[in-house]
Amino acid sequence: MFNLEKSDLTLLIAVAVLTLFAPFILNPFPADSAMAQFNAGYPDLMQRFVIFGIFAIGFNILFGLTGYLSFGHAAFLGVGSYAAVWMFKLLSMNVIPAIILSVIVAGLFSLLIGFISLRRSGIYFSILTLAFAQMMFALAYSVLTPITGGETGLQLALDDPRIFGQSQTPEGNIPVPGLFGLEMRDSFDLAIGSWVFTFNIGYYFCALVLIASFYLAIRIFRSPFGMMLRAVKSNQQRMNYTGLNTRPYTLAAFVISGMYAGLAGGLMASMDPLAGAERMQWTASGEVVLMTILGGAGTLIGPVLGAGFIKYFENIFSKINATILHEWFAFLPDGLEDFIVAILYPFIGKGWHLTLGILFMMVVIFLPGGLVEGGQRIAAWIKGRKAGKTTAGGKTEPAE
Amino acid sequence: MGILEVKNVGKRFGGLQALSDVNLSVKENSVHAIIGPNGAGKSTLLNCLVGKLIPDTGSVMFDGQSVLGRAPYEINQMGISRVFQTPEIFGDLTVMENMLIPCFAKRDGAFELNAIRSISEQKDVLEKAEQMLVEMNMADKRHMHAAAMSRGDKRRLEIGMCLSQEPRLLLLDEPTAGMARADTNNTIDLLKQISEERDITIAIIEHDMHVVFSLANRITVLAQGTPLVEDDPENIRGNPKVREAYLGESA
Numbered sequence: 001m002f003n004l005e006k007s008d009l010t011l012l013i014a015v016a017v018l019t020l021f022a023p024f025i026l027n028p029f030p031a032d033s034a035m036a037q038f039n040a041g042y043p044d045l046m047q048r049f050v051i052f053g054i055f056a057i058g059f060n061i062l063f064g065l066t067g068y069l070s071f072g073h074a075a076f077l078g079v080g081s082y083a084a085v086w087m088f089k090l091l092s093m094n095v096i097p098a099i100i101l102s103v104i105v106a107g108l109f110s111l112l113i114g115f116i117s118l119r120r121s122g123i124y125f126s127i128l129t130l131a132f133a134q135m136m137f138a139l140a141y142s143v144l145t146p147i148t149g150g151e152t153g154l155q156l157a158l159d160d161p162r163i164f165g166q167s168q169t170p171e172g173n174i175p176v177p178g179l180f181g182l183e184m185r186d187s188f189d190l191a192i193g194s195w196v197f198t199f200n201i202g203y204y205f206c207a208l209v210l211i212a213s214f215y216l217a218i219r220i221f222r223s224p225f226g227m228m229l230r231a232v233k234s235n236q237q238r239m240n241y242t243g244l245n246t247r248p249y250t251l252a253a254f255v256i257s258g259m260y261a262g263l264a265g266g267l268m269a270s271m272d273p274l275a276g277a278e279r280m281q282w283t284a285s286g287e288v289v290l291m292t293i294l295g296g297a298g299t300l301i302g303p304v305l306g307a308g309f310i311k312y313f314e315n316i317f318s319k320i321n322a323t324i325l326h327e328w329f330a331f332l333p334d335g336l337e338d339f340i341v342a343i344l345y346p347f348i349g350k351g352w353h354l355t356l357g358i359l360f361m362m363v364v365i366f367l368p369g370g371l372v373e374g375g376q377r378i379a380a381w382i383k384g385r386k387a388g389k390t391t392a393g394g395k396t397e398p399a400e
Numbered sequence: 401m402g403i404l405e406v407k408n409v410g411k412r413f414g415g416l417q418a419l420s421d422v423n424l425s426v427k428e429n430s431v432h433a434i435i436g437p438n439g440a441g442k443s444t445l446l447n448c449l450v451g452k453l454i455p456d457t458g459s460v461m462f463d464g465q466s467v468l469g470r471a472p473y474e475i476n477q478m479g480i481s482r483v484f485q486t487p488e489i490f491g492d493l494t495v496m497e498n499m500l501i502p503c504f505a506k507r508d509g510a511f512e513l514n515a516i517r518s519i520s521e522q523k524d525v526l527e528k529a530e531q532m533l534v535e536m537n538m539a540d541k542r543h544m545h546a547a548a549m550s551r552g553d554k555r556r557l558e559i560g561m562c563l564s565q566e567p568r569l570l571l572l573d574e575p576t577a578g579m580a581r582a583d584t585n586n587t588i589d590l591l592k593q594i595s596e597e598r599d600i601t602i603a604i605i606e607h608d609m610h611v612v613f614s615l616a617n618r619i620t621v622l623a624q625g626t627p628l629v630e631d632d633p634e635n636i637r638g639n640p641k642v643r644e645a646y647l648g649e650s651a
Contacts, residue, residue, distance in 0.1 A: 003518065224504045224522065225515035227493070231501055234490040241450065241488070242502045243476035243565065245510040252513055 008218050011301055015214050019207040022046050023197045030194035037324070038316055043187055043200035045315050049308050050203070050210040051267050056291040056303030057210075057217050058260020062253045063289070064298035065226060067233035069126045071285050072113065072133030076106040076258040078140065078280030080265025082147070085154045085275045092164035093175045095184065095205070099266035106262020107255055109136075114254035118247065121236075133285055140277040153276030177270045179205060184271055202271045209267060213260065214304070220256070221300060229253050230298075261288075294363055296370030305371045310356065317352040403428040403601050404449070404569060409458035411444055418444045419455065419625045426569070426618075431595050431602045433612045436622035437645065442605045445622070446573055449603075450482050451475045462569065473510050481562035483572045487554035491547030495538060495557060498546050499529040502561045528564065536560035552583035556590065563594065570594075572604040576611050588614050613637070621645065 004012065018025065027041030040046070059073055080102035087098035117128040140148040148154055156174045160167055169175050177184045184202035191197075220226045228249050231239055239246050269275055278284070287310065295306025325341045325348065332340065347355045367373045402425035411419040419441045426432045436442050447453040449460055451472040460467050467475050476482075490498050503525045508514060519526070533539045536556050541549065546557060555575060562570055575591070576584040588611055595602050595615075606612045612619065612633075619636045621628040623645040629636070636642055 003521065005518075005520070219518065220515050222518040222520070223515045224500070224508070224517075224519055224525075225513060227497055227500065227519060228504070230493060230497075231490050234492040235488060237484075238488040238490060239501075240472040241476055241482045241484075242561065243473050243505040243510060244501070245471070245473050248511040252515075256515075 004218060005222070008222065008300075012211070012215055012218060015301065015304065016211050019050060019210055020204075022049070022203075022207070023199055027195060027197055031196045032194050034327070037319060040312055040316055041198065043198055043203050045311065046200070046203045047206050047267075047271050048311050048315070050206040051264050051271075052288070052291065052307040052311055053304040054206075054210050054213045054267065055261055055264035055288055056295070056307040057213055058257040058264070059288045060257075060292050060297060060299075060303040061217060061220060061229075061260070062257035063292055064303070065221075065229035065233065066250055066253050068118070068121065068250060068254070069289065070117075070129040070254070070257075071126050071282065071289070072117075072129035072131075072136075073257065073261050073288055074282070074284035075113075075133035075136045075280045076110050076261035077265035077268070077284070078136065078275070078277065079109050080106045080262030081269040081275035081279055082140070082154055082265075083262070084266040084269035085156070085273055086147075088156060088162075088177060088269070088273050089160040090163065092162060093177050094164075095177050095179050095266075095270040098177070098270060099209075099263065102262045102266025102269070103259045104262075106265065107259040110255045110258025110261075111251070114251050114258065118250050118254060130282060130285070133280060134282060137277055137280040137282070140280060148275070148277060150277070153274050155274045177273050206267050206271070209263070210304075213263065214300075218300060225249070225252070290360060294360060294370055296372030299370070299372040302370050302372040309371065313352055313356050317355060318349060320348040322349075402426045403463055404603065405459075405461040406445075406449070407459045407461070409445070409448060409455045409460065411441075411448060411453060411455045417625055419448070421626055422458070422622075423627060424620055424630070426601060426603050428568075428601055429595075429599065430618050431591075431604065431616050432618045432620065433616035434603065434605050434620050434622055435607075435609075435612055436628075439624075440622040441625040442622055443573065444625075446482075446571060446605055449475075449571060450480060476505075476565070476567075477510060479568040481565055481567035481570050483555075483558050483562055483570065483575055485573045485575075485577050487551070487558045489546045489554055489558050489561070491545070493546060494542065495544050495546055495549070496529065496533065496542040498557055498561060499532055499564060500525060502564045503529045503532070506565045532560050532564045535563075550583075551579060552586060555579070555583070555587060559587075559590065559594070563598070563600075567600065569601045569603060572602065572606075574605055574607055576606070576608055584608070584611065587611075591615055 023041045023046070026046065027039045029035035029039050055077060059070070063069055083102045083105040084098035087101045091097055113129065113132045117125055117132065120128060142150060158168050158174060165175060182201050184205065187198050187200040189196055189198050228244065232246050232249055236246050265279070268279075291306035291310050292303045293306070294309060295304065296302025322341060322345055325344055326337065329337045329340050345351070363370060369376070404424070404426040406422055406424035409419055409422040410417070422445060434442055434445065444453065448455045449467065451467060451470050451474070454468060462475075462478055462480060465478065467478065490501065500519065504514070507525055530539070533542055536559070538553065538557065538560070541553070546554065549557065576587050579587065591602065592615060594600065604615065616633055618630070619633055620630040621636065621642050628641055628645055629639055631639065
């Protein structure tokens with residue numbers, strides 16, 4: 001089906017099921033229980049999961065396959081957001097043209113920046129992309145204020161000259177982004193017992209885009225083009241002496257990943273129609289690098305897992321505060337309770353970066369292949385135990 | 401008129417005249433060896449032929465067309481494949497993928513955005529790579545990472561990758577350097593078989609006299625950046641100038 005190998009089809013179905021049932025999967029705890037704060041099934045966060053998943057899938061096509069580490073990809077996400085908001089301001093509140101323009105604009109920017117940056121490789125390439133991204137951030141933040149809104153960001157206003165559609169709703173409000181009448185912010189709640197599951201139109205729109213993006217990434221990975229990108233990472237000398245021009249291959253990978261970033265930016269603006277320069281800052285570029293490495297660079301599912309992992313930490317771990325810790329350890333004697341809370345406190349709340357940093361270090365040192373390698377090791381271990389039981393201590397398989 | 405015509409080629413690196421007035425004519429379907437002591441300019445000459453270096457003077461014509469000023473990939477697409485001293489293969493990729501890449505390069509040219517149709521759908525290229533693997537006697541290793549193979553196997557794979565492009569001229573840079581005797585003999589046999597069975601010209605740079613005299617039917621001796629003599633192997637063996645310059649050390 002879909003012209004995919006069996007294992008890839010399984011992966012695609014797994015991603016589709018996970019994203020489509022996310023409102024259930026991410027809300028395992030009843031709304032009134034103490035564990036409810038670990039629920040991540042609210043629209044805002046779920047949207048961020050899939051949008052950053054798309055961003056990371058695209059980044060992985062460049063970094064995971066060719067090994068070219070860009071430190072400026074947030075810039076393409078940023079221009080995608082600006083393009084989408086301008087489309088809302090000038091054309092219509094429909095998200096489709098906005099997202100199409102985001103992808104095109106990000107593609108053009110990445111073509112220019114990639115063409116220049118790819119004249120160098122390794123650390124010099126990374127620095128060039130970083131420099132470009134910081135330039136674009138600085139421009140967006142100050143010089144280009146008429147276009148970008150500067151410090152306050154680009155927002156919709158009541159007097160936007162929208163060609164298709166109205167400037168204001170009859171009630172005098174700013175209209176909201178939608179898809180042929182479906183408003184992105186609309187949700188509907190399903191209460192089962194003490195569980196509440198929220199289904200949001202914007203989230204499901206993003207989820208469908210993620211599934212399509214993931215499918216496209218599989219096709220690219222399995223195509224001759226994907227193999228050539230891995231060959232770039234492996235041995236450029238051999239490629240040159242095999243009649244292959246490496247420059248257009250790396251540039252194509254750069255532009256494709258830039259367009260994925262633009263798509264993510266456009267979706268972000270479609271969920272919440274504003275765009276700010278901080279989306280282009282180097283910390284945002286660094287975040288997608290972390291996501292890709294944490295999940296497993298060069299693997300298909302890794303970047304999606306990494307994006308989910310980091311966004312979960314950022315939003316859930318950071319909300320635990322000292323009061324909550326005291327509640328958890330209230331059963332301990334007072335002195336011990338205070339002691340444990342004092343030890344754990346730096347790792348929670350605003351200190352979530354510390355926990356994330358430690359986890360990242362552990363993954364890089366012990367699981368260089370990221371979370372995907374962790375999963376593979378666990379699967380191999382379970383398989384090994386099962387095989388051990390059935391053959392009852394039979395001879396071990398020879399290594400290939 | 402040979403398939404490769406090198407005329408008056410000179411190359412200077414700072415104060416060192418690496419090549420001066422090199423003339424060389426490689427006949428079609430011959431096995432032409434270029435020998436010479438260390439520092440004779442053999443590798444510099446080879447690099448001038450494949451586009452890695454541009455000579456200061458002279459011309460290099462392949463099949464009537466100049467190769468000067470062209471990038472290595474363009475020269476390769478003209479029909480010159482190069483085997484390196486240390487095997488240059490795609491170590492992170494499987495043996496099969498290593499073979500597929502030159503087959504795609506042959507079919508699609510220097511760049512093709514072939515990004516949607518999967519490899520498994522492109523049967524023509526798959527079959528060709530498969531056939532080449534069988535010919536190189538490494539079909540059982542197809543799923544192996546290329547980096548995990550022995551030196552001799554890597555060399556065989558690299559030669560197979562070059563052959564799958566159906567080049568008209570195969571350039572080899574000391575193909576048996578650092579190999580055990582058995583691997584060296586296997587490589588000699590493989591190259592002999594290639595030159596007999598295929599419509600191909602082979603130019604080989606080599607240190608090992610055993611390899612040179614087992615393979616070559618024409619030899620150019622290079623000394624101090626300039627050709628000393630070009631002749632048939634029997635005459636080279638007896639030439640006193642060659643003995644003095646080179647063979648004297650080992651023969």
